[in-house]
Amino acid sequence: MTMVQELAGFVERASYRDLSEGARGQLKLRVLDALGCALGALSGEPIAKIRAHLGEFCPDGSVTLIGGGRSAADLAGFYNAALVRYLDFNDSYLAKGETCHPSDNLGGVLAAAEYAGASGEDFLAALAVAYQVQCRLSDVAPVRARGFDHTVQGAYAASAGASRALGLNRDQTANAIAISGTALNALRVTRTGALSHWKGLAYPNTVFGALHAAFLARRGITGPPEVFEGNKGFMETIAGRFEIDWKKEDLERVNRTIIKKYNAEIHSQSALEGLLSIREEAKVDPRDIERVEIDIFEVAYHIIGGGEEGDKTRVNTKEEADHSLRYLAAAALLDGEVWTAQFAPDRIRRADVQALLRRVAVRPSEEFSRRFPGEMPCRVTVVLRNGTRLLREKDGYRGFHLDPMDRDEVLGKFERLSAPFASAQLSRDIAGVVWNLESVPVRELTALLARAAAAKG
Numbered sequence: 001m002t003m004v005q006e007l008a009g010f011v012e013r014a015s016y017r018d019l020s021e022g023a024r025g026q027l028k029l030r031v032l033d034a035l036g037c038a039l040g041a042l043s044g045e046p047i048a049k050i051r052a053h054l055g056e057f058c059p060d061g062s063v064t065l066i067g068g069g070r071s072a073a074d075l076a077g078f079y080n081a082a083l084v085r086y087l088d089f090n091d092s093y094l095a096k097g098e099t100c101h102p103s104d105n106l107g108g109v110l111a112a113a114e115y116a117g118a119s120g121e122d123f124l125a126a127l128a129v130a131y132q133v134q135c136r137l138s139d140v141a142p143v144r145a146r147g148f149d150h151t152v153q154g155a156y157a158a159s160a161g162a163s164r165a166l167g168l169n170r171d172q173t174a175n176a177i178a179i180s181g182t183a184l185n186a187l188r189v190t191r192t193g194a195l196s197h198w199k200g201l202a203y204p205n206t207v208f209g210a211l212h213a214a215f216l217a218r219r220g221i222t223g224p225p226e227v228f229e230g231n232k233g234f235m236e237t238i239a240g241r242f243e244i245d246w247k248k249e250d251l252e253r254v255n256r257t258i259i260k261k262y263n264a265e266i267h268s269q270s271a272l273e274g275l276l277s278i279r280e281e282a283k284v285d286p287r288d289i290e291r292v293e294i295d296i297f298e299v300a301y302h303i304i305g306g307g308e309e310g311d312k313t314r315v316n317t318k319e320e321a322d323h324s325l326r327y328l329a330a331a332a333l334l335d336g337e338v339w340t341a342q343f344a345p346d347r348i349r350r351a352d353v354q355a356l357l358r359r360v361a362v363r364p365s366e367e368f369s370r371r372f373p374g375e376m377p378c379r380v381t382v383v384l385r386n387g388t389r390l391l392r393e394k395d396g397y398r399g400f401h402l403d404p405m406d407r408d409e410v411l412g413k414f415e416r417l418s419a420p421f422a423s424a425q426l427s428r429d430i431a432g433v434v435w436n437l438e439s440v441p442v443r444e445l446t447a448l449l450a451r452a453a454a455a456k457g
Contacts (some may be wrong), residue, residue, distance in 0.1 A: 040417030097142030130161030134412025178223030
C-alpha cells in the first residue's frame, strides 16, 4: 500500500472508543474553547464580508452557519472555520519545527458531520482523527523553514477528518486526502511581513478545499496515490523523507495540545503571563516604564519578535498586532489584560501603546531554545525610570500541557467570549451539549449554534 492508503486505513478504523477517557475530556474542552472563539468572532470585519459572499453565491443549503443561516457544506465549513480562527484565540500544538492550531479543523468536520447526519460520537472521532494527523505530520514533516505554511499539513488533516465524518470507505478517503494534499500547498508569506486578513483565512480556505476533495472522492473522483512518496510528491518537493506507521497510531495527541489564556499568538503566552504578574504584584504604573526586555526561545523571536518573519514595530492592523510580541507586551502592561478589546483599531493606533512597543526589546536565547517545545521558557524584565528592574522567568503558562486549564476555566473563557452574541441560557445549553456530545446527534449542537446573533455586537 502507498502511504496515503495506510493513512486512509487509520482514518476508516478510527472510533470514539479508541479515545482514552482523558482524551475524550480534553477533546470536549477544545470543542467548547473553539466554539467560544467562533461565537466571539461573529462581529469581525472579514467575517461580515464572507457572510455577504455566501449570501450572494449560495444563500441556502444543507449545513448550518454559526450565527444563523445555511449554506453548501464546503462553504459552511469555510465560514465556520473562519469564525474559529479569526480571533487567533484557539488551541495550538507545538512541535520542534512547526506550530499548528488543530481546532482549525472543527469547522470542516462539523459541516461534514451535520451533512451526513452523524452522531456526536462520530463527530468527536473525526475531529480526533484531524487532530492526530495534523499534530503527527507537524512532528515529522515540518515545512515552515522551507517557506510553506502550516496549513500544508492541514490539507491532510482536514480531508482525513471530513472523510471520517462523512463515513467514506478507505479508497474514497485515500483519494480525498490525495486530492487535498496535492492541491493545497500554501506559502508562508501568509504570516510574514505586512499581515493581511489571509492570516486568519488561510486554514479556512484549506478546510473549504479539503471538503471539496472529500465530496469529489465520495463520487468516485481519484487522486494521486503516491502523494507522499511519489515522484515530485510531498516528500520530494517540500517536506523531505519521513516515516509514520499509521497502523500504530492512536488518537491521543489531543492531550498534548494547549489552550490559550490570552488572545494572542501562542508563543507569546508565557511572556504575557510573566509581564502581567509583574504589573499586578509590583503595582506598576505604565507611565513609569522605561523599557521592557524579553529573552525567549528562537521560534517566538522569529515569528513574533522581529526575527526572520519581519519587523514587529510596524503595527497597524489586528493581524499585525496579535503577531507582534512588542505590541502584545505593551498592551498587557498598559491595559492589564490581552483580550479582544486590545485589537480594536482605535486601541492599536493609540499613541501610548505605539510608543511603548518601540521600547520593548526581544532577544533569542539559545538556552531557552533548547528547552522548547517541552517548555515555553522566557525571561521578562520591566525596567522603570528610577532604575528598578522587575524580572520574572517562566517555563510555561496556565493552559500549557504542563499546567492545563480545568473545565471551569475553559467554560469561563467560553462564556466571556460568547456573551455579546448569546444569552446566558443559550451559552449554558451549548456547553451542556458539548459535555454530553457522545450521547446526542451533532445536529442538536448545530441547531443551538444557529441561534447565536451574527448581527449583534
